[in-house]
Amino acid sequence: MEKFCFCFDIDGTLYPSNHVISKRTLETIEKLREKGHKIVVATGRNLSSVEKSGLLEQVQFDALVLNNGQCVLNDKGEVIYAKYMPADLVWEIIDVCGTNGIVCSLETVNDWFCVQQPNEYVKMTHDFFRETAPHQGEYNPSMKIIMAMAYAPKGYDYTPLKEIEGLNVDIGNSCYADLGLKGFHKYKGIEKCLEYFDLTKTVCFGDGSNDVEMIRHATIGIAMGQSIEQVKEVSDFVTKNCDDDGIVYACEHYEFI
Structure with missing residues (x-):
């Protein structure tokens, strides 16, 4: 076979x-x-x-x-x-999320952390996945970020993030969207x-x-x-x-x- x-x-x-x-x-x-x-x-x-x-x-x-x-x-x-995200793209994600009151998390191969204070949408998302929510941390441009997540009320369309050039926004089944490289x-x-x-x-x-x-x-x-x-x-x-x-x-x- x-x-x-x-x-x-x-x-x-x-x-x-x-x-x-x-x-x-x-x-x-x-x-x-x-x-x-x-x-x-x-x-x-x-x-x-x-x-x-x-x-x-x-x-x-x-x-x-x-x-x-x-x-x-x-x-x-x-x-x-x-495939890692360019630092300028990561900064733009952080800035757009901050401006719009959205919590975001960043992912390396071995670490995962929220840039802002985790809120109820973070908890709801990771309860949905039956896992512990990521800890809070600080972004350093030397970090090799693979992907990010944004957390907002279920049904939110994430328009501010969709407007970022080169970013793919994939809305999940809970209070989150995966943020990856377009393509x-x-x-x-x-x-x-x-x-x-x-x-x-x-x-x-x-x-x-x-x-x-x-x-x-x-x-x-x-x-x-x-x-x-x-x-x-x-x-x-x-x-x-x-x-x-x-x-x-x-x-x-x-x-x-």
């Missing part, structure tokens, strides 16, 4: 509503691994968030695509690719994994707005049953909901297991 790089979003894909990966999903991933396929997590989360989620204690991954494709680590935790998405990081593993084909699973390009570019793009319409429209197959073992159902449909 030809070997694929299997790439999984976390929230709403690996993690159902109770944030506990089902036994059947874990067994399916292990069967894929036994057949020689590579297993990759592809997420907007940073390393700290993934570690705090407990995911790495449940599933063995061959690589982590983090920060919506701007950072890639191998199974030893070594950086095999990272970057998860599949950019996945391409680095394909080079690293010397593979050419991918099977990608996702459900949210930051999964659209990953699903679009995949050899086989699979939308979870509860996915937003934009993901379903570009997918090759719509599987069952995450809560109904959608990963298992899709792998059985394509006879990968």
Whole structure:
């Protein structure tokens, strides 16, 4: 059988509503691994968030695509690719957030901190992800910032940040938006994994707005049953909901297991 790089979003894909990966999903991933396929997590989360989620204690991954494709680590935790934000862009994010009363956090490979005093929207967001909120810290231009987050009431459109040239604003399902470099998405990081593993084909699973390009570019793009319409429209197959073992159902449909 030809070997694929299997790439999984976390929230709403690996993690159902109770944030506990089902036994059947874990067994399916292990069967894929036994057949020689590579297993990759592809997420907007940073390393700290993934570690705090407990995911790495449940599933063995061959690589982590983090920060919506701007950072890639191998199974030893070594950086095999990272794209950092220019300092002037980081300063502009901080300035625009400060002017508009928005709290923002900055992410390096190994650290994650809020520039302003964390507020209720920070707490609500990280309660949503079932993780500890980032600590408060101070930006130094020597820091290698990979990505940022902005926190505002759910439904806020983040227009002031959308007006920053070169910045991509991806609004999440809670009180936050991911702030990354324009032109970057998860599949950019996945391409680095394909080079690293010397593979050419991918099977990608996702459900949210930051999964659209990953699903679009995949050899086989699979939308979870509860996915937003934009993901379903570009997918090759719509599987069952995450809560109904959608990963298992899709792998059985394509006879990968």
